[in-house]
Amino acid sequence: MKVHGEVFSSATQRVLACLYEKELDFEFVPVGMRTGAHKKQPFLSLNPFGLVPAFEDGDMTLFESRAINLYIAHTYEDKGTQLLYDGKKMAIASVWMDVEAHQFDPAASKLGGTVDAAAVQEKEAKLVQVLDIYEVRLAQFKYLGGDDFTLVDLHHLPRLQRLMGSQMKKLVDSRPHVRAWSADILARPAWLKVLAMQANN
């Protein structure tokens, strides 16, 4: 199993967190994004979009971090943490998985970047909306997908970690259920391993 990526990339971290939760052995292959290697061959043969990470398992090559994680969680169902549900519970979890990808992620991305003030304000307003909805959801269930930690929560980890290191931390801290959920998932041993990989880089 090989992950081609960069330890500072959110999407790469998302896959690394999943592999650590599943306690799987893998090889990490740094792509060299800073020199633009992800926009050239041979990386483009792994992902034609030139985005990290790409993932190899035997003869399978996959990209898109959330699709990679679904593959890992399904294929290695019996290893490490169970990250999926069955049936109707999974249908509900899938809704919240798409909420992460389409609502949370765009609002939480590039918060520390060089975007203009109006764009930051727009993102903050969106994030307030998302976190208000999360607060209601997390008052009913321990995790976003249901009462168990699943891929839904895991997919939030990289952006949430950055959020907590930015001035947007106040938006999490002011919502008790979101704050407790954030503290819980950011302290998972699998996630700490990803942070250690980044720190040692």
Added chain:
Amino acid sequence: MKVHGEVFSSATQRVLACLYEKELDFEFVPVGMRTGAHKKQPFLSLNPFGLVPAFEDGDMTLFESRAINLYIAHTYEDKGTQLLYDGKKMAIASVWMDVEAHQFDPAASKLGGTVDAAAVQEKEAKLVQVLDIYEVRLAQFKYLGGDDFTLVDLHHLPRLQRLMGSQMKKLVDSRPHVRAWSADILARPAWLKVLAMQANN
């Protein structure tokens, strides 16, 4: 089974196309977006984000069009068109499902809107990249997920239909495999039923 939405909404059309492919009976409930009913109760109890569509099946309430379609395709596997694969083939299809959601959809959305020239240019450049990659993929496989029509293709229908009615049509027409794929999927009887619903509205 109930779909709460609007026939002119891309996300609503995505779910309607799936229901017609699966030959399922359903009730369509117009939400009244033009009067802002989607941002108020009772709709917010179906989707706290105030976005259409929302979907009900017995005691299940779901939102996010792609998650709804995954639920329908899994739950009613034995009805109508088979829209999913198993195992490794599904893992590959899931990659292209995320490509639609994260690459194609943002580039193809609001192309006819009042966005500024720079934004249109940026979207066009992104769309060119995506369609170039689709051209390569569709030279190898009849459909994006593999050799069968699946949810991957179906999820493209609403945006693709609009694209073909805009000046971006040239980007599809100039790529032979993309053009053939587009003509094929836009002519599916299930999709024509969605267009008829819109026309009769």
